[in-house]
Amino acid sequence: MSSEAWSALRKEMYSKFSSGAEVILLDMGKSYGSKLVVSLSEALTEEDKLSYGSSASRLDPRDFSRMVTMTGWGRVTISGDLETGSHISVSVANCVFCEGEDDVVLGCPFLKGVSLGIATSLYKAPFYIFSSCVNEQSRKHVCKFELSRK
Numbered sequence: 209m210s211s212e213a214w215s216a217l218r219k220e221m222y223s224k225f226s227s228g229a230e231v232i233l234l235d236m237g238k239s240y241g242s243k244l245v246v247s248l249s250e251a252l253t254e255e256d257k258l259s260y261g262s263s264a265s266r267l268d269p270r271d272f273s274r275m276v277t278m279t280g281w282g283r284v285t286i287s288g289d290l291e292t293g294s295h296i297s298v299s300v301a302n303c304v305f306c307e308g309e310d311d312v313v314l315g316c317p318f319l320k321g322v323s324l325g326i327a328t329s330l331y332k333a334p335f336y337i338f339s340s341c342v343n344e345q346s347r348k349h350v351c352k353f354e355l356s357r358k
């Protein structure tokens with residue numbers, strides 16, 4: 209989906225559902241993120257069976273950052289304690305969901321939900337999440353998500 213199409217969809221949702229749109233987008237993202245973990249887990253399990261026999265390697269949040277970058281949602285960088293997931297920082301440069309938006313107050317609820325869904329499913333634990341979107345030069349948006357375990 210192009211950033212223009214997403215922007216139109218988002219504006220439509222906000223005009224219909226007002227502040228409820230944020231909750232809908234957040235829930236959509238959460239659901240998408242956790243399903244991504246399930247499908248990638250299944251894919252890796254099959255691959256691991258072929259490559260390493262029974263010793264399956266664990267999924268890493270960086271697998272998702274590569275995947276999300278490849279889908280064209282933005283350039284994703286992940287840092288923090290990825291081993292235990294006690295604290296994770298996600299940064300998305302040129303976020304496609306915020307591109308061309310002047311109003312960054314709305315934040316980035318869909319990608320926030322995706323991050324939350326991935327972290328919750330991957331570490332099988334509940335997380336707090338804080339998000340901030342920064343409008344940088346030439347209207348390039350950087351969305352940042354700070355996750356910490358509850």
Ligand SMILES: [Zn+2]
Nearest residue numbers: 303306316351
């Ligand atoms: Zn964004």
